[in-house]
Amino acid sequence: MTPPSVLAVLILATSAVTSGTPAADAVITCQRAALELAGAWTNDGFRLRPRPWAGTLPDGKPALARVTLLAGNRYWFTVATNAASTKLMLQIYTAEGMPVTAETYQDGPLAAAGFAPATSGTYIIGISETAGTPVPFCLVYSYK
Amino acid sequence: MLRSVCLSSLLGLTVHVCFAENAPPPPLDKDQVQGAGFIEETTIPSPSEIFTTLSKGGKPDWSSLFRKEPPTPHRSRPLIALNLGARIADGFLAAEAQDPQQVKNVSMEIKLLAKSLGLEQEFTGRNNSIAAFADSRQWDALDEELESVQGELAAAMNGQHDDHLVTLMSLGCWLRSVEIASAIVAADYSVEKAKALRLPGICTFYAGQLSSMTERIKSATLVAELQRRLPALDALLSQHPETPPSAKGVTEMRDLTVEMIALITGPEK
Numbered sequence: 063m064t065p066p067s068v069l070a071v072l073i074l075a076t077s078a079v080t081s082g083t084p085a086a087d088a089v090i091t092c093q094r095a096a097l098e099l100a101g102a103w104t105n106d107g108f109r110l111r112p113r114p115w116a117g118t119l120p121d122g123k124p125a126l127a128r129v130t131l132l133a134g135n136r137y138w139f140t141v142a143t144n145a146a147s148t149k150l151m152l153q154i155y156t157a158e159g160m161p162v163t164a165e166t167y168q169d170g171p172l173a174a175a176g177f178a179p180a181t182s183g184t185y186i187i188g189i190s191e192t193a194g195t196p197v198p199f200c201l202v203y204s205y206k
Numbered sequence: 207m208l209r210s211v212c213l214s215s216l217l218g219l220t221v222h223v224c225f226a227e228n229a230p231p232p233p234l235d236k237d238q239v240q241g242a243g244f245i246e247e248t249t250i251p252s253p254s255e256i257f258t259t260l261s262k263g264g265k266p267d268w269s270s271l272f273r274k275e276p277p278t279p280h281r282s283r284p285l286i287a288l289n290l291g292a293r294i295a296d297g298f299l300a301a302e303a304q305d306p307q308q309v310k311n312v313s314m315e316i317k318l319l320a321k322s323l324g325l326e327q328e329f330t331g332r333n334n335s336i337a338a339f340a341d342s343r344q345w346d347a348l349d350e351e352l353e354s355v356q357g358e359l360a361a362a363m364n365g366q367h368d369d370h371l372v373t374l375m376s377l378g379c380w381l382r383s384v385e386i387a388s389a390i391v392a393a394d395y396s397v398e399k400a401k402a403l404r405l406p407g408i409c410t411f412y413a414g415q416l417s418s419m420t421e422r423i424k425s426a427t428l429v430a431e432l433q434r435r436l437p438a439l440d441a442l443l444s445q446h447p448e449t450p451p452s453a454k455g456v457t458e459m460r461d462l463t464v465e466m467i468a469l470i471t472g473p474e475k
Contacts, residue, residue: 109254109255109258109346109349109350110350111247111248111252111255111350111353112350112353112354112357113247113248113353113354113356113357114247114248115245115247115248124238125243126234126238126241126242126243127242127243127244127245127248127249128242128243128244128245128248128249128407129248129249130249130250130251130405130406130407130408131251132251132255132256132259132401132402133259133401133402133404134259134262134398134401134402135255135258135259151231153231155233155234155239157239158239159233159234159235159236159238159239160233161230161231161232161233163230181401181404181447181448182401182402182403182404182405182447182450183404183405183406183447184406184407186234186239186242187248188231188234201248203248205255205258206258
């Protein structure tokens with residue numbers, strides 16, 4: 063992880079929070095876990111975007127956000143929650159809602175998805191939890 | 207099917223993690239697609255993200271797009287915020303050109319603009335680290351630092367209840383990024399490069415944000431002029447996925463953004 067990535071943990075507490083506002087300490091814990099996992103991609107030449115998407119999963123529904131991805135780049139999306147017993151899942155969809163084939167990583171409260179779009183444009187990121195519990199989360203992404 | 211992959215962790219240790227190639231999830235329904243959020247920090251690509259893809263298959267002449275003229279002083283806070291965003295995009299441009307002196311020049315201009323908005327404290331430490339990263343040629347770290355600068359300034363503006371300035375700073379950065387990217391593609395057009403200029407919906411988002419501002423801000427000549435041009439820019443950036451912007455379309459995109467940036471950087475009206 064590069065020095066700014068470490069500093070980013072401190073900045074993140076003041077960043078915009080959406081999809082419901084979890085407590086500040088929960089946000090920091092989720093962000094730290096997401097950044098630690100994203101550090102693996104950084105070591106593999108991916109650049110980290112230090113500004114996160116943080117919030118609380120809606121009850122029984124996935125949290126969905128649009129992303130703008132560029133053909134020619136590769137992406138890793140990384141999400142974490144502070145609820146250790148939960149199983150987070152991360153999916154990528156086209157702008158029309160069709161799931162795309164992505165490389166996925168899942169380890170309890172940590173999940174990631176890697177994708178190289180053939181066409182630039184809008185995609186949708188979906189974060190869900192197997193039991194549908196409204197847990198806090200933080201998502202960061204990396205690209206190269 | 208599971209496979210084990212070695213990744214080095216942030217601490218430099220080697221860890222094994224399992225990747226799962228699962229069955230695809232079901233499609234989203236119409237309501238879910240329409241309800242997917244537009245998260246400014248996540249939905250809008252960073253300038254570096256756009257510039258990186260244009261650097262593949264040859265190094266563009268980034269330095270030809272450095273701004274030569276000294277910044278025009280402004281007094282209007284919305285105009286200063288737009289210029290601040292545009293200068294942050296210039297920082298990414300200087301990093302892409304790997305020009306330490308230009309990075310430091312831009313950083314100094316960002317510092318002056320931040321000072322005009324009463325945000326000098328938020329930037330002082332960053333100015334030093336930007337210079338250090340430029341001198342040590344840590345370009346990836348510099349990109350992260352510039353984006354963190356934008357995040358910190360946005361948080362400070364929100365703290366001052368200047369939410370509209372956050373949007374204007376982000377818009378300035380976006381327009382300057384598109385100006386740079388379209389100029390690079392127009393100078394040496396190829397279908398592959400033009401694919402990076404399909405960026406739908408972002409101008410529509412900004413147009414909506416401008417509409418929701420107070421009458422005093424949105425009726426200001428500059429803001430009204432920018433808003434008037436955003437739909438045309440969105441149309442150019444929203445081509446069908448299978449047909450990237452044509453050479454003519456890219457030239458129109460460049461000319462339109464040159465015009466919009468000239469409005470932002472020019473004398474106050």
